[in-house]
Amino acid sequence: MLAGRDRCLFKLNTAIAACERCPRLVQYIQQVAHTRRRAYLHWEYWGKPVPNFGTAEAKILVVGLAPAAHGGNRTGRLFTGDESGNWLFRALYEVGLANQPESLHRDDGMELHHTLMTAVCHCAPPANKPTREELQNCQHWMKATLRCAQEWKVAVTLGRVAFEWTLRALRETGVEHSVKPSQFAHGAEFALPHGRWMLCSYHPSQQNTFTGKLTREMLRAVFERAVQLAR
Ligand code: SF4
Structure with missing residues (x-):
């Protein structure tokens, strides 16, 4: 029986997965789930908004942009099953915020420690680009997440959006x-009221990791700092 914040997060995640506020995105994620990618024809895609992942007692929030069409939209877990996730989970593992370095599917035993992973858009958007209206719609869930996970101390945001x-x-x-x-910059940190902090990192998308704009060391350093501040 869940209680308190865990119950809040469970109810919230259930509601997120059933959301249909953005017709364009709902149609897109269902279509991707139906057609699938050749390499994943044996998969039953999630094909719904992807809920938060982690603990409601989190001290660290990790905020991404949106699930990937063949990543989170396939596996049903944020940053799971794609190259961005491989980078992110390895960094979390290396600083002690995850129990394993690879995130492959929803039942792979991955556990986050003191961490909650969320996104500013819970549906995979075409070309990884939600519209402003869609981002505005999804603020409802972002705000509800912040209300559930009230104990957070550090929010790590991945990318400018x-x-x-x-x-x-x-x-x-x-x-x-x-x-x-406009103050976004990789490694930037901002003090917030009540001893909270906000940190910035480039998003671990292939566009950044393939070009060397973001290295594994740069990403890990942001999370090392997050752990330091959360203490
Ligand atoms: S992007 Fe957010 S608000 Fe829009 S349908 Fe998905 S979960 Fe709902």
Whole structure:
């Protein structure tokens, strides 16, 4: 029997998975799940909004942009089953926030420690680009997540879009701050009220990792700092 924050997160995740606020995205994720990619023809795709992953007692929030069409939208878990996730989970594992370095599918035994993974858009968007209206719609879930996981101390935002929409959600849930979206930079950190912090990282997308804009060391350093601040 779940209680308190865990119950809140369970109910929230159930509601997220059933959301149909964005017709374009709902149609897209269902279509991807139906057609599938050749390499995953044996998979039964999730094909729904992808809920949060981790603990409601989290001290560290990891905020991504959106699930990948053949990653989270296939496996039903954020950052699971794609190259971005491989980078992210390895970094989390190396700093002690995950129990294993690889995230392959929903039943692979992955556990996060003191961490909750969320996204500013819970549906995989075409070309990884949600519209502003879709991001606005999904703020409802971001704000509900922030209300459930009230114990967080550090929010690590992956990429400029996640940074901008987390800033908005914070303000709209009563966390006053003067941080502006234009202040995004890899490794930047911002003090928030009540001893909280916000950290920025480039998103571990292939566009950044293949080009060397983001290295494994750079990503791990951000999470090392998050662990330090969360203590
Ligand atoms: S993007 Fe968010 S608001 Fe839009 S349908 Fe998906 S879960 Fe719902």
